[in-house]
Amino acid sequence: MPMDSHGSSVLPAGARxxxxxxxxxxxxxxxxxxxxxxxxxxxxxxxGDVAIGEDTGIFYGAVLRGDCNSVSVGSGSNxxxxxxxxxxxxxxxSIGSGVSVGHGAVVHGATVEDDCLIGMGALVLxxxxxxxxxxxxxxxxxxxxxxxxxxxxxxxxxxTVRRALSATELEQIKANAALYRGLARQHKASR
Numbered sequence: 207m208p209m210d211s212h213g214s215s216v217l218p219a220g221a222r223x224x225x226x227x228x229x230x231x232x233x234x235x236x237x238x239x240x241x242x243x244x245x246x247x248x249x250x251x252x253x254g255d256v257a258i259g260e261d262t263g264i265f266y267g268a269v270l271r272g273d274c275n276s277v278s279v280g281s282g283s284n285x286x287x288x289x290x291x292x293x294x295x296x297x298x299x300s301i302g303s304g305v306s307v308g309h310g311a312v313v314h315g316a317t318v319e320d321d322c323l324i325g326m327g328a329l330v331l332x333x334x335x336x337x338x339x340x341x342x343x344x345x346x347x348x349x350x351x352x353x354x355x356x357x358x359x360x361x362x363x364x365x366t367v368r369r370a371l372s373a374t375e376l377e378q379i380k381a382n383a384a385l386y387r388g389l390a391r392q393h394k395a396s397r
Contacts, residue, residue: 228252228264233273241281245390259283259303263390272299280305280320284386290314297332304383308344316348319356323379328365336360339376 229251230238236254240246244258247266255272258264259281267288270277275293280303285291290312293299297315301307305318308326315332318324322336325344330336334348337356342348346365354360357376358367371379 236272238270238272245394247393261387261390263386263393265289265390265393275299275315282383282387283307284383284390286311286326286386294332302338304380306379306382306386321376321380321383323382339371339379341371341375341379 228246228248231253233254238252238256240258241260241262243260244262246252246264249266250264250268253271253273255276256270257278259279261282262279263284264270265285265287268285270291272293274295275298277291277293277299279285279301282303283301283305285307286309288310289307291299291301292314294315299313299315300317301313302318302320304321307313307324310326311324311328313324313330316330316334318330318336319338321339323341324330325342325346327344328342328346330342330348331350333350334352336342336354337358339356340354340358340360342365343361346361347363348360348365354367357371359369359371361368
C-alpha cells in the first residue's frame with residue numbers, strides 16, 4: 207500500500223482508517239500529497255486531489271476533500287480545527303501561503319491569496335477571490351464570485367469590504383500564521 211511522507215498509508219476509498227493516523231485517502235487516481243514538514247492531525251481527513259505545502263498545519267477535525275476538483279494549501283498556512291476545504295467541478299479550492307483559516311470556517315471552490323486570515327465560522331463560496339493580505343471577519347459570508355481587493359477587511363452576511371487594513375493589521379495576520387506554524391511543529395513532535 208502506498209505511503210505518504212508521514213508514513214501513513216494512502217488508503218483507497220472505503221478502507222478502514224488505522225487508529226491514531228490521519229485519514230489520507232486516494233479516490234481513483236486522485237491522491238493527497240503532503241509535504242514532509244507539514245502536520246496533519248490524526249482526526250483530519252484528506253481525500254483525493256489534495257496538496258499540502260511545507261510547514262503547513264492541518265488541525266483536528268479538518269476535512270479537505272478533493273473529489274470534484276483540486277484542493278491546495280500553500281506553505282506555512284493552517285487549517286484550524288473543523289475547517290472544511292472543498293471544491294466543485296468548475297471551482298478548485300486554493301489557499302495561498304501564510305494563510306490562517308480559522309476554526310470551523312468553510313472555503314468552498316474559492317481562492318484565498320497569500321497572507322490572509324479567514325475568521326472562525328466564515329464561509330467563502332465558489333469562485334470568490336480573497337486578495338492578498340485580507341481579513342475575512344469571523345462569521346462572515348463571502349458570496350459566490352466575490353472579488354475582494356488586496357488588503358481589505360471584509361465583514362458581514364453577506365460580506366462587504368469595510369475598509370483597508372493597516373500595515374500593523376497585516377503584520378498581525380502574518381504573526382498569526384507564524385504562531386500556527388509553531389503550534390503545528392509542536393503537535394507534530396508530540397506524536
